[in-house]
Amino acid sequence: xxxxxxxxxxxxxxxxxxxxxxxxxxxxxxxxxxxxxxxxxxxxxxxxxxxxxxxxxxxxxxxxxxxxxxxxxxxxxxxxxxxxxxxxxxxxxxxxxxxxxxxxxxxxxxxxxxxxxxxxxxxxxxxxxxxxxxxxxxxxxxxxxxxxxxxxxxxxxxxxxxxxxxxxxxxxxxxxxxxxxxxxxxxxxxxxxxxxxxxxxxxxxxxxxxxxxxxxxxxxxxxxxxxxxxxxxxxxxxxxxxxxxxxxxxxxxxxxxxxxxxxxxxxxxxxxxxxx
Numbered sequence: 001x002x003x004x005x006x007x008x009x010x011x012x013x014x015x016x017x018x019x020x021x022x023x024x025x026x027x028x029x030x031x032x033x034x035x036x037x038x039x040x041x042x043x044x045x046x047x048x049x050x051x052x053x054x055x056x057x058x059x060x061x062x063x064x065x066x067x068x069x070x071x072x073x074x075x076x077x078x079x080x081x082x083x084x085x086x087x088x089x090x091x092x093x094x095x096x097x098x099x100x101x102x103x104x105x106x107x108x109x110x111x112x113x114x115x116x117x118x119x120x121x122x123x124x125x126x127x128x129x130x131x132x133x134x135x136x137x138x139x140x141x142x143x144x145x146x147x148x149x150x151x152x153x154x155x156x157x158x159x160x161x162x163x164x165x166x167x168x169x170x171x172x173x174x175x176x177x178x179x180x181x182x183x184x185x186x187x188x189x190x191x192x193x194x195x196x197x198x199x200x201x202x203x204x205x206x207x208x209x210x211x212x213x214x215x216x217x218x219x220x221x222x223x224x225x226x227x228x229x230x231x232x233x234x235x236x237x238x239x240x241x242x243x244x245x246x247x248x249x250x251x252x253x254x255x256x257x258x259x260x261x262x263x264x265x266x267x268x269x270x271x272x273x274x275x276x
Contacts, residue, residue, distance in 0.1 A: 017225030052223025104163030242273025
């Protein structure tokens, strides 16, 4: 195999979600068929629904990234910390400049703004510690780059549910173009009222726990979490072989009924990978 022509992912994966605080805990949770959902009532007025809230203690933001300190970014840091040895090795091999950071999010720290808005409505003043830049959706990558000490291209992808999948495509382009030798990719999203209420308004939230692929399914169950990977051209057990992207623009929330958009994306990915 000509490894120099492929973009591979590190065999290390950082992950935090309602099932656990690292890949081992999450794997055990899956093997045990354990559910990480719990009832939530304070985020959807008049309703109690199930949600996947992270219970793991999150690390504090380092001084270099403290200006963007918030729960969403700490959630990302928890995953990045798990692959820190691989990132440090990449910095030692390539230097800090050729390491890109491309991360996805759709919520950022919206919850911070929601808390501030409630206080303003209640007593007419902003919280003393409220800082608007903390909830700017683009600061996730800036935070991670500052925390890790990388100085290469760093930006955040925010394309709703596809955000943390698109980062792989973006990072691979950076590597193939020569703008980066390696890329830190992944994403983070935290529970907030806007997401919970928004999906509820679309009648998309399950009345109990989501039951995918069942004739009895009645919606999704919202969760929060983060994951992180290191992409490079080094040999690895996992590879990014092909990527496909499409947009059928059929409806605000519903895909084209025949599945043309999904079929096109999968076809592009197989063609890109050279697979039948």
